[in-house]
Structure formats: structure tokens, C-alpha cells
Amino acid sequence: ACSGARVALALRPLGGRFPQPPEGFADYAVEVPGQGDRFVPYAPVDPEEPALIVAGREFTGAEVVERARAEAAERGLTGPGSRILSGLPFDTWEGLHAGLYGPLATGGSVVLCRHLDRLADDALDKRVESERVAVIAR
Structure with a gap:
């Protein structure tokens, strides 16, 4: 015991x-x-204040929102229900966009997968099918 x-x-x-x-x-x-x-009273956020620093670059809140919306369509996130499989790390804008900001901006969803580059093609196909993914970011 x-x-x-x-x-x-x-x-x-x-x-x-x-x-x-x-x-x-x-x-x-x-x-x-x-x-x-x-x-704790609500404190409004100033969209022009720094909101994110990634890979040595500083973004304001407004820039994060604008880029997330603009680049979502380029990435293939077309709106609610869009689903992306991302294996990108979160230490770059591309990784943060694929794994968080893009799906958030479009009402989509994300499946995160570490070491996506190590996944065999047939296993990747199965993952895409089982997760109903439309876009892959790697």
C-alpha cells in the first residue's frame, strides 16, 4: 500500500x-x-500594439488578423469546415498560420501531426482520409 x-x-x-x-x-x-x-475589468486591446513576435519579427494585432485572413485562402482554407493537417513547427509565421491563425480566421479546424515528414505516403493518405483533411501543410 x-x-x-x-x-x-x-x-x-x-x-x-x-x-x-x-x-x-x-x-x-x-x-x-x-x-x-x-x-478583472475588461481592458480593450489596441490593434496597433505588438501582439506577436515570431522568428524575430514583431506583428501588431491588426497585422496578425489581416495576414491570417489573406493567407488562409492562399493556403486553401476556404471557410467554415475547412480542415488542415499541419506538421509545421510553431516557431515560424508559416507554422503558426497553418496550425492556428488560418483555421481560426476561417472558422476551420486543424489536425496537428508531429514529424509529418517521417510518415509514409500510404499512412499519410490514411490520415488525410480518417481526419477528413482538405489541405496539408508541411
Whole structure:
């Protein structure tokens, strides 16, 4: 048996506590309380302020949105329901666009796949079919 402290987590809505914790266990909701209630007022975002730095280049919020929308069509993301399979890293604009901003700008979705370059052609075809992907970014 476990000689250390044992903690149980109730699967109750909103992180509720156990009505009666299991014998020999500490109740996670009691021992590790959630964040306190704090009101943080909404602070509008200035679209001309820096919002992203990637690969040494700084983009404003407006630039991120404009580029995401403009380049989505070039990449083949045509609108809601468009689905892209991306194996690109997130350390370049191209990777961030394929894996996040492009699908977000069009209402599409993304399937992320590490080491896409190592996937055999038949395995890639199966992945494209099973994930219902229309565009591949690699």
C-alpha cells in the first residue's frame, strides 16, 4: 500500500467536495482550493500594439488578423469546415498560420501531426482520409 499522503478528487460539478471523503484520503478540493473570486475589468486591446513576435519579427494585432485572413485562402482554407493537417513547427509565421491563425480566421479546424515528414505516403493518405483533411501543410 501507499505509505505517503493519498489524495482523492471527487468528480462532482464545479470541483465540488466529497460529501464524505474516502477513508484514508485527503479531499483535493479542500487541500488545494481553487482560484479566489476576483474581478478583472475588461481592458480593450489596441490593434496597433505588438501582439506577436515570431522568428524575430514583431506583428501588431491588426497585422496578425489581416495576414491570417489573406493567407488562409492562399493556403486553401476556404471557410467554415475547412480542415488542415499541419506538421509545421510553431516557431515560424508559416507554422503558426497553418496550425492556428488560418483555421481560426476561417472558422476551420486543424489536425496537428508531429514529424509529418517521417510518415509514409500510404499512412499519410490514411490520415488525410480518417481526419477528413482538405489541405496539408508541411
